[in-house]
Amino acid sequence: MRMILYDGPSEKRANFHPLSLSRPIWELRCGMTTLAEKLIAKIGATDVACFVEAYMADSYRAKTQMKVNDPAILAGDDLLIVNGRVKAAGFGVTPTGSSEVGVTDDGEVLYARIAAADLAKLKTGGIEELLASAKAALPTVTPELATWNYTWDLVLANPEQLTEDFKVAGRSGIEGKVEQPNAIRGSDKDVFIGSGAVIHPMVVIDAENGPVYLDEDVEVHPFTRIEGPCYVGRKSILLGAKCREGNSIGPVCRIGGEVEESIIQGYSNKYHDGFLGHAYVGEWVNLGALTTNSDLKNDYSDVSVMLDGRRPIDTGSTKVGSLIGDHTKTAIGTLLNTGSYVGAMALIMPTGKPLPKFIPSFAWFLDGVVTKGFGRKKLYETAAIAMGRRKCEWTEVEKNMWEKIFEMTAPGRDEAIRRGRRRMSRS
Amino acid sequence: MPTVEQRVKEVTARVLKLNPEDIKIEHDFMSDLGAESVQSIELMAMFEEEFGIEMDEDAALSVETIGGAIEFITMVCKEQGVDV
Structure with a gap:
């Protein structure tokens, strides 16, 4: 078969x-x-x-x-x-x-x-x-x-799925190195630390309410608190992170600040302080220091997401953060609205206020409007540098795929650029 | 109808908040007129709007002076069949 x-x-x-x-x-x-x-x-x-x-x-x-x-x-x-x-x-x-x-x-x-x-x-x-x-x-x-x-189905199911997957993996115990003093709360059976992983002193692993699986070669820096259920992929580094429950962090990520019930695909950085909650972040994303997303509205109503930039879709959940596409970068202090769609290959500058809920792929979001920016060639150059830093290669094949994605995502982006220009002309 | 030069100076003055009369053809956008990189992007967008053209980002952003912009925009208008 x-x-x-x-x-x-x-x-x-x-x-x-x-x-x-x-x-x-x-x-x-x-x-x-x-x-x-x-x-x-x-x-x-x-x-x-x-x-x-x-x-x-x-x-x-x-x-x-x-x-x-x-x-x-x-x-x-x-x-x-x-x-x-x-x-x-x-x-x-x-x-x-x-x-x-x-x-x-x-x-x-x-x-x-x-x-x-x-x-x-x-x-x-x-x-x-x-x-x-x-x-x-x-x-x-x-x-x-x-x-x-929808993508948010995965985010909302993540805590339960982590617990299920930990059972299926059937592994527990410490194969890596745990430097003292350290604290593991809950049952040892609910913790797995893979070979080559290093847990620095002053780290709290709290498996009281769910298992914690730290894959091979993970590094956890001091003052990190990891609440289960949680999975951290191979070669990822947690830097004094407040890692709340329900996170899946893929391989080769750098994660700091507060992260809650989020999925990070892999090879992405959220090095600094700032809150990420109920979000799904792609690969090769860099979230600048203090980038923060809202995942709960002040009136506790259901969060809506605009996948096409026009029609809001009711998620049926009061907790949905941001969906962030591959290779997107946010500058320091970026504030993302509840249920934000941030396309792939986008470059985001903050405005001091929560940003629009739909930012198209390949957008250069500057001064509160979507622009063509310096064009996609510059974005590709940045992607090649970012990938090279992790010993990965930006190839002609990758470029060809992204060229197609650029074409596919043009309608939403062009409309946003036109709106931006009208705003620029008025100011 | 205003010339390309007048229109380029008007747009530049509006974006960079300058007096159009103070802008000279030999002025460099960055060193003489104080344009920052974000403003270069805004200038490019506003030139496209003003002339109804589409410019290649790399080529447009390599233009350094008012005179260079006039020459470049005139060429793009001609290529794209826009009367100026």
Whole structure:
């Protein structure tokens, strides 16, 4: 049996922007692992391939061991095609069996189990073609499967998922070095400190209300307090951070200040003081000193988020912070409004007040308005420097993907630039 | 109709809060007129609005003087079929 991850239709993927602009949805984190890792573990697959949007295929191919967008993988074996938005926990479809397509009421394929013998009667030129022909030719069911629908679903589910993932990982104990004096509250069974990790003196690890998993080569500087549930990825450094409950911090991050119930994808910096709560931060982000996001409105009403810059979406939650795309940088003292959408490759200067709730990708937000700034070439130069500092390479392939993202995100940005110019002309 | 030179000076004066009569063709935006980097971006945006053109950021931001801006904008207007 070959498992194939399928990165849902574009309109559903857009609900995960700006994070999904540069990666398939299944690369997003919730708890200790990515959505893909959870699905693969749940299904128990060893042969896994995937189909992503064409514009990101080359970039993703360089980051994964899976075969990407190769039509040849659609033949020669039983297939279990799974939409990356499906929640692994409730996925009870047996990997092999008679052919069957799970389709939602609005026609979206959540999974397709296709016996090798049935492939001959289907079109296998590409994933969309295969799913369309499977829907038409094979038995369909309307499954009771839960899906991730928005980025904030991941943030809100994170504390519970961390606890679940810690149980699944089944590891506890101290393999790294813990320098004294130190304090571990709660049960030792709820703490794992990976090999190569170094915990400096005067650190509090509080596992009283949830487990704490510090991965390999994590470094925790003095006066950091880590409340569980919490996961910190390999080679990340906590710098005197007030790490409140429910955080997932990916690999190679530098984290200081106060962080609560947030997910940081990896390779991002929030070195200094400032509050980040109920946020999802992409890769290669730098949050300048005192950057702070609101995650709760003063009237305790539900937070809304504008994913397209026009229509607010009610999140149904009173706690939602910021969604911040890859490679975005904020300057010192930036204040982000409750439920802010900050696109990818954006550069933000503060105004002294909370910023607008929608800042498009590739925006240079200066003096309170969205501008073209110094253009994307300068942003790419900065991205190359930032990646080089962590021994990663900004490649032509990456640039090509971002050029496509620049085109895709042009409408919202152009509109914001026009509004900005009207404001500039009036002032 | 005002000339390109007059329009460039008007926009520059408005953005940098200067008197248009004090702006000379040989003036450097930064060293003579005191433009900071953020204002360069605002100047570029306002020139685009004033002339109805789209400028390449790198080329536009490499222009240093009022005279250079007049020459550059005249060239872009010609390329983009904008009468000036």
